[in-house]
């Protein structure tokens with residue numbers, strides 16, 4: 218790629234969701250000049266904007282916090298890190314109230330403000346305004362396509378496409394943060410259209426490894442015609458196409474609930490009936506989630522009386538927890554000069570094998586954003602000269618054989634099927650995972666051999682490659698973790714295997730590799746040491 | 757997907773062009789142009805951004821069909837999301853005063869489903 222616009226900054230942030238915004242604010246507060254580039258628009262794109270994240274919220278009381286960390290550590294099934302948990306609880310508690318000048322916090326019903334749950338569009342509008350007020354430069358519709366490295370392999374910025382002009386931009390920076398969100402494999406999950414795993418691919422091209430990718434599938438229920446938030450549906454009764462009530466274990470049954478729904482949906486239509494929903498919901502749904510009310514009203518459906526078809530929308534790595542491995546207390550990845558935050562990073566440190574949906578993922582996105590932002594600002598100060606570098610992107614840019622037009626829509630649908638098909642996902646088995654790996658390998662090969670495009674088409678081709686790469690990492694990790702732990706359910710290995718009580722690293726492009734993270738325990742100790750060191754520096 | 761842009765209401769302010777995460781709109785002479793409808797992800801956030809209440813998103817993520825504009829103008833749906841959200845209200849208008857009920861109501865639904873299942877299975 219040859220850039221026609223070249224900019225420079227201390228800190229470059231790829232992505233414009235909540236993790237990116239908090240990173241930008243923290244970096245600017247630490248004195249750095251900051252550029253944020255988003256594939257969509259900071260404020261409306263990503264799953265934060267259409268959601269309404271409830272943050273992990275534990276008051277500043279030693280006993281309460283100890284208790285919260287203990288409970289979360291138990292849920293993490295051996296793969297969490299209590300120190301990280303305590304850290305994100307504290308950062309979330311301290312910083313979320315900072316948006317008050319831009320966010321219309323509602324009442325807590327007792328004369329105070331309700332802080333920990335925030336509505337997505339208002340939250341992202343507030344974060345954008347706060348970032349702009351701190352002097353951050355925001356480039357909307359500026360997807361990053363490839364990272365730039367100097368001769369030592371240190372990341373010194375990125376290149377991408379300005380979607381409107383289709384020109385190539387380049388930003389040279391002292392430190393770069395990947396905050397491109399998770400990968401939903403274009404399942405139609407609300408808000409996830411731009412979340413195609415691009416940051417994972419870019420980082421992997423620089424040699425980064427990932428962790429926790431096997432804990433990577435969860436689902437949310439919605440009307441079959443569009444993904445919405447899930448508030449109205451938790452008390453639903455379910456019926457088959459013939460009007461017979463289905464015997465579905467309740468939501469609290471977790472995997473068994475999803476499995477039963479997935480089985481029924483594979484066999485035919487499933488209808489939801491919300492007549493048992495809490496009566497108090499009827500009056501307030503519109504005031505809590507106006508978008509959800511619209512999804513029914515505009516089809517002339519009475520949500521509380523009419524039965525309507527539902528499906529499970531795959532959430533890929535979003536409410537699952539896999540992503541770029543974090544190697545220290547500053548949210549560095551395994552590549553020099555490159556940091557990761559939010560859903561682009563592994564959240565295993567704070568979730569272990571469990572899902573991060575519900576509270577922990579957003580506390581992680583806020584905290585890892587702030588941590589990476591502050592650390593990136595500090596690193597940028599140490600590397601004053603902004604350097605020129607080489608683009609690391611390969612797939613879609615430099616095919617191994619003759620360039621050919623590829624049917625990206627078909628590849629996308631096939632990749633999504635391998636990951637989210639109910640039968641494959643709810644009953645993971647060695648044989649079906651091996652079949653998926655073969656299909657995905659074929660797609661990767663075609664993309665690597667023949668993929669080449671420019672402008673907007675290049676952005677889409679890279680997104681398809683990123684989804685294919687992410688699917689291969691998910692599948693490889695799920696193959697190796699031949700046990701059932703947290704949200705990884707193996708139909709052919711339904712018990713916990715004590716020999717697998719470690720995290721699993723995965724990486725590689727043409728050849729995917731996995732290896733046990735034997736350093737899990739050492740990394741925790743190093744993290745504590747680095748944290749102490751940076752606290753000293755800051756003091 | 758985005759179904760309608762009501763030209764007579766549009767002030768050509770381009771707020772939708774800037775807000776759309778999928779870059780569905782291009783700027784145009786009189787009004788923005790629906791240039792890449794197939795990329796629309798049915799997030800409704802263009803409607804929130806449109807202070808002229810000139811946009812209508814079909815709730816079906818696979819359909820960009822829209823009723824005739826005169827029906828939409830009478831439907832009460834144009835601008836409804838912005839109104840329900842209190843999007844352009846002052847910060848102290850209480851637009852998020854019910855938001856704290858989200859968690860408790862979600863859990864209440866979970867409890868209801870749990871009790872129903874236990875009863876049915878003799879628990």
Ligand SMILES: Cc1cc2nc3c(=O)[nH]c(=O)nc-3n(C[C@H](O)[C@H](O)[C@H](O)COP(=O)(O)OP(=O)(O)OC[C@H]3O[C@@H](n4cnc5c(N)ncnc54)[C@H](O)[C@@H]3O)c2cc1C
Nearest residue numbers: 232234235236256263264265271361398559560576578579
């Ligand atoms: C329906 C739903 C409900 C949820 N509810 C909760 C909850 O209640 N509590 C909780 O803790 N968590 C919840 N989560 C999870 C939580 O929303 C996420 O963990 C959090 O929003 C992640 O923020 P992020 O900034 O990492 O990602 P996102 O907000 O998804 O942002 C990623 C951004 O990266 C951009 N991007 C992608 N590729 C590129 C590229 N190549 N170049 C530039 N930019 C790019 C995207 O456009 C997007 O703006 C929920 C998730 C969903 C889907």
